[in-house]
Amino acid sequence: MTQNTSVLSPSNSPSITPTAAAAAAITRRLRAPSTLTTVSASRPLQFSWIRFHLYRSSVSPLLCTVSHSVEEEEEEEDREMASEDGQDLRIARIASAIRVIPNFPKPGIMFQDITTLLLDTKAFKDTIDLFVERYKDKAISVVAGIEARGFIFGPPIALAIGAKFVPMRKPNKLPGAVISEEYSLEYGTDKMEMHVGAVEAGERALVIDDLIATGGTLCAAIRLLERVGVEVVECACVIELPELKGRERLGNKPLFVLVNAA
Numbered sequence: 001m002t003q004n005t006s007v008l009s010p011s012n013s014p015s016i017t018p019t020a021a022a023a024a025a026i027t028r029r030l031r032a033p034s035t036l037t038t039v040s041a042s043r044p045l046q047f048s049w050i051r052f053h054l055y056r057s058s059v060s061p062l063l064c065t066v067s068h069s070v071e072e073e074e075e076e077e078d079r080e081m082a083s084e085d086g087q088d089l090r091i092a093r094i095a096s097a098i099r100v101i102p103n104f105p106k107p108g109i110m111f112q113d114i115t116t117l118l119l120d121t122k123a124f125k126d127t128i129d130l131f132v133e134r135y136k137d138k139a140i141s142v143v144a145g146i147e148a149r150g151f152i153f154g155p156p157i158a159l160a161i162g163a164k165f166v167p168m169r170k171p172n173k174l175p176g177a178v179i180s181e182e183y184s185l186e187y188g189t190d191k192m193e194m195h196v197g198a199v200e201a202g203e204r205a206l207v208i209d210d211l212i213a214t215g216g217t218l219c220a221a222i223r224l225l226e227r228v229g230v231e232v233v234e235c236a237c238v239i240e241l242p243e244l245k246g247r248e249r250l251g252n253k254p255l256f257v258l259v260n261a262a
């Protein structure tokens, strides 16, 4: 069970702690101070995703036609902020776009809901871009995405880096011959299946999912791929629940995450 204490309602984003410079840039960009709580370096940034989204969608079509150069300026500003203080501003935006729902699907679970991230076109694109930047030159031929939410992030990454996408599915969903692995979850047990012949021995794979909790799911995916001789170069998730120590369960297998939900 996660001990995540992030802010937890549709109108509140998870708590994150950006640098003062990053917070100032976000404030400038929103140009709607009344929608923000006070931001300081020592206090977590808490801006409302819903209000931010309304602000964005209130831009008129005419303004949209000229907003391209503004977006370019903002992207440049993001890069500058990253180099000034070592924090990529895109991460703060991604963290803010993830909604946390308490007691779903069971009492005591703080559910990290990435559907709100998908509604924020900039945050969603930034998420994909960050993964693509990391993996584009790593000679990866397979992106293995885990059902269901790994199917959202995996395909755009695979296309961008020139790799094939292989779905790692729940039982009895794949029509061809499969190999399978059982695994335990934060809230139950499950089985994962992969088509025989989808990958070849010697290929280099990235395993992608939205979230690592106990790590059981990623371990099952790694076992499936390694059983057929594939090298798993790294696992990547948008979110890590560090208190569940899934990273330790992966042993020496590298894990890359964008947001820690602590």
Ligand SMILES: O=P(O)(O)OC[C@H]1O[C@H](OP(=O)(O)OP(=O)(O)O)[C@H](O)[C@@H]1O
Pocket: 146, 147, 148, 149, 150, 184, 185, 186, 190, 209, 210, 211, 212, 213, 214, 215, 216, 217, 218, 246
């Ligand atoms: O690190 P673990 O403890 O293994 O848990 C992480 C997994 O749990 C969630 O999927 P879930 O099993 O809820 O399936 P879904 O994506 O189909 O809802 C999440 O998307 C990961 O795949």
Ligand SMILES: Nc1ncnc2[nH]cnc12
Pocket: 002, 109, 110, 111, 112, 113, 186, 211, 213, 241
């Ligand atoms: N807390 C959580 N939020 C979203 N998906 C999960 N999968 C396992 N634990 C989860």
